[in-house]
Amino acid sequence: MVAAHRLRADDLWRALRHALSRNQLRKARYINSFFPPFQGLNEDDLNLATGRPRQFLDDASPTDTHSTRAQRELMLYATLRLAAHDPQAAATWWTDASAHLGPEDQAWGWQQIALQGALNLNPQSLEWFQQVTPQPTDAEWLIWKTRVALRQQDWATVLDTLAHLPVTLAQKPVWQYWKARALEGEYRSAEALALLERVSQSPSYYGLLALEERGQELRLSPPPAQPDPEIQKETRTLLERPLRLYRLGLLPEAQREWNQIEPALTPLQHLAAAQQAFQLGWYDRSIHSADRTDLPKDITLLFPYPYQSQIQASASQYHLSEAWILAVIRQESRFFSVARSRTGAQGLMQLMPATARWAARRSGLKNYHAEEVDQPDTNILLGTYYLNHLAQLLGNPILATMGYNAGPLRAQIWVSAGIGDPRAFLENIPFDETRDYVQQVLYNQIVYEQRLHTVPSHRLHALLDELGAVR
Structure with a gap:
């Protein structure tokens, strides 16, 4: 045969x-x-x-x-x-x-x-x-060898392994940042600082780490110039059908139409589209389109603050940071109140039905019905209750963010291996999705704290230091 x-x-x-x-x-x-x-x-x-x-x-x-x-x-x-x-x-x-x-x-x-x-x-x-x-050439294997070496601060191994990564991977902010840390660990400070300067230009968790390690702070860009009326009119005409469907409440159909039209938009039309979606309260599309343009970024469009009264009330009730709640919602649903995941998570904070029922019962919410999870005030109330529960259970907001995505049991198992350097600990989260999620929520949180004017200097490192103190 x-x-x-x-x-x-x-x-x-x-x-x-x-x-x-x-x-x-x-x-x-x-x-x-x-x-x-x-x-x-x-x-x-x-x-x-x-x-x-x-x-x-x-x-x-x-x-x-x-x-x-x-x-x-x-x-x-x-x-x-x-x-x-x-x-x-x-x-x-x-x-x-x-x-x-x-x-x-x-x-x-x-x-x-x-x-x-x-x-x-x-x-x-x-x-x-x-x-x-x-040594194998398999990229996944090389990346995990690097991560293990990070936890042990074996900087020579980090540098050697990163040198064998494919160029496209090695140039990503994550590995450029860790190469800089390894160079610093090998007493090659001038090379490390030059690399950190490049990484600090990235609007990401690693860019923010690099920025703070260079003694600088995040500065939000002023809003870009508005598209002229002709561009706005052209864009409104192009998006007439999805915008009408959205106003009618036909959200899946509206999103499909938008996604078909958007790739053909120019950078200025992307910005105009983001503004029009924002004005309608269609925040996930406004974030998406604002991020697609290669023009200077509009932070108001990229990091909106809808549902302000509900978020402030829940933050006050459970003594949580407004910026943290906003960061989680932005990552979970991009403020799309009827979002559904493939696994069945629902609403702004993407609650699983069983979690929503548990939180409703534990928080004392009377006469809760499953369909209420799509109501922003209910979803935010239950989601923040669960976040607070995880923070109390796991002892730290970053660990609570980890548990919110991967489940508290997994977070406890990972912590049981020891935290050590919190940056290396987060880099070694075994699930790609959870690792990216935690890092993105941290970045979102710092941006929102800047927007709310509540951020002290070197805030990301302060949050990471609090994680490192967990025992």
Whole structure:
């Protein structure tokens, strides 16, 4: 069958390993079906390695790794499965087993154990990364090796690993910032300052970190010049249909129409479109269009403050920062009051139905009905109650933001590994979505504090220092 499909056995084994390493079991079984009888993976052994990898490895002997290719692949796969839950146990087993394998398989096993160790925030992960020779070119692996080295302040490893990243990745503000930190750690201050100066131009969490570390503060730009009346008229004509649909309350249809028209707009038309959406209270489109233009940014459009009375009331009731509440709402829904996520989260603060019911019951909200979650005052009340609950539970607003996105249990697990340098701690959040979410909320919060004139100097570092003090 292999010959009939013009596939070599080695190609099949590589494809099978790739599928198994990504938990693509259906694909792996399909690939396995191309092997002649008794030459591929045994289905019972595959099920055992998948569901009970520790038992599979306990029943195996490391010296069995030479017996057949199928047995070797199953041991590699079971080691990966074990590493996802207990990287220390996987590393212990692999230390003995890998001695009976060739260099390529040894490196592959350590590569997977190191990556899983990093995702589990295991302090020995860097040691496992360093077992892998030669160093892989896989970008995800290099990034996680960098993150682990950051937590241990191994600046030489940070610089070496960043040097192997693809250029497009290495030039992103995140890795330029950390390269600057590593250069500073290696006593190359002039190079670090020059790099921080470039990063500080980025309107982002990393740009703000770099700005404050250069002894400067965020300064909001004045509003740009308004588009002339002719541009405004042209834009209003182009957007006539989505704007009319929005006024009629046909929001999904309005958004689809807007999205079809917007890519063809000029920079000035983007700005005019943002202003027109803002005037209607269609804030998610005003933010989106204001961000699309390459003209100077209009902070009022990018960081609006609707629902002011409701936010102020909830902030006062639960002793929370207005800027923090605004930052969360902007990230969750961009102030779209009837927003729905694929997972079922609803409203301005994207509350799951069960969370909304729990918050309504705990906060004493009488006669709550599920459809009320789309009402801004109710959604803000319940969302801020939940934020306050998380802040009390986790002991810090940044951790509460983390728990708001990923769930409080995950936040507690991540904190249990130790915080250390809070910047490196946030960089090592295992979920990409949560890491980006927390950093964006922090940036939003500082901008809103500037808008509300409540921000002291070096505010981002002050928030991070408070996180670092959590025990």
